[in-house]
Structures are given as C-alpha cells and as structure tokens.
Amino acid sequence: MSDKLTTNQSLVFNCLNEANAPLTAYAILDLLRDHGMKAPLQVYRALDKLQSLGLVHRLESLNAFVSCSHPHPHGSETLAFAICDTCDQVTEFSDTDMIACLIAWANKRKFHPHKTTIEISGHCENCSSKAH
Numbered sequence: 160m161s162d163k164l165t166t167n168q169s170l171v172f173n174c175l176n177e178a179n180a181p182l183t184a185y186a187i188l189d190l191l192r193d194h195g196m197k198a199p200l201q202v203y204r205a206l207d208k209l210q211s212l213g214l215v216h217r218l219e220s221l222n223a224f225v226s227c228s229h230p231h232p233h234g235s236e237t238l239a240f241a242i243c244d245t246c247d248q249v250t251e252f253s254d255t256d257m258i259a260c261l262i263a264w265a266n267k268r269k270f271h272p273h274k275t276t277i278e279i280s281g282h283c284e285n286c287s288s289k290a291h
Contacts, residue, residue: 164208164209165205165208166195167196167201167202167204167205168205168208168209170191170194170195170196170205171187171191171202171205171206171209171215172205172209172214172215172226174187174190174191175187175209175215175224175225175226176226178225178226179247180246180247180248180249181218181221181223181224181225181242181247181249182223182224182225183221183222183223183224184199184202184203184206184224185199185202186223187202187206187224188201188202206224213227214226214227215227216238216240216251216276218240218242218249218278219276219278220242220278220280221242225240225249225251227251228250228251229251237253237257237258237261237275237276237277238251238252238253238275238276238277239251239252239253239254239257239276239277239278239279240252240276240277240278240279241279241281241283242278242279242280242281243280243281243282243283243286244280244281244282245282245283245286246283246285246286248283248285250283257277261275
C-alpha cells in the first residue's frame with residue numbers, strides 16, 4: 160500500500176506506525192520537520208488521505224491519530240478504541256455483539272448512522288495489574 164502514497168503521506172504513515180502512542184498533527188509535524196514537512200496543512204492533507212484509505216484513525220477524544228491495527232477500507236464499519244490513560248496504548252477492535260446492539264438501537268429509532276466510533280478510556284491490563 161505504501162508504494163501508492165505520496166512522500167508526505169508515507170512520512171506521516173511511517174511516523175504513526177513507529178509511534179508508541181497517539182500523535183496530534185502538530186506532534187507529527189514536529190517529528191517530521193527534518194524530513195521537509197514545514198506546515199500543518201501538509202500534515203492534515205496527508206492525514207485526510209490516510210484516513211480515507213483506512214490506514215489511520217482519528218481519536219476524537221484526544222484529537223490525535225493512530226495507525227490502523229488492521230489496514231483495510233472501513234466504510235461504515237463500527238470501530239471501537241480502548242485507550243489506556245496511563246501508558247497511552249490504543250487497542251482497536253470491532254465486536255459483532257456491540258455492532259448488533261447499536262444497529263438494533265438505531266433501527267428501533269429509525270436513526271441512520273453514517274459513522275460510528277466508540278472510544279473507551281481506562282487502564283489496560285498491564286497498567287491495571289501494576290496499580291494493585
């Protein structure tokens with residue numbers, strides 16, 4: 160997939176893949192200044208394209224981005240993210256029971272969602288065990 164990306168898109172994608180935590184657009188810009196990225200617009204354009212390709216996701220609650228853990232076009236698929244408040248680990252998942260519940264809720268109310276993203280913040284297993 161990365162051979163179809165522009166230079167800026169590849170730089171941003173690789174930056175997110177190598178990150179240990181979600182990154183804001185400005186954090187990405189700071190990391191890529193030495194690679195020729197000079198303006199926020201360059202980062203935002205690359206992020207927009209990467210999102211449209213299903214390669215990265217925006218975490219609304221953090222206003223930050225992560226690379227997709229299983230890159231593929233998501234379309235209207237319901238995605239969920241578990242975000243650890245301690246170590247910033249993000250786990251992407253999609254659960255059929257969760258999706259069925261949301262579809263049933265929407266159908267009952269004649270609601271037509273075009274995008275569903277669920278973000279759960281808390282503590283991952285590793286950080287939870289360290290606290291006890």
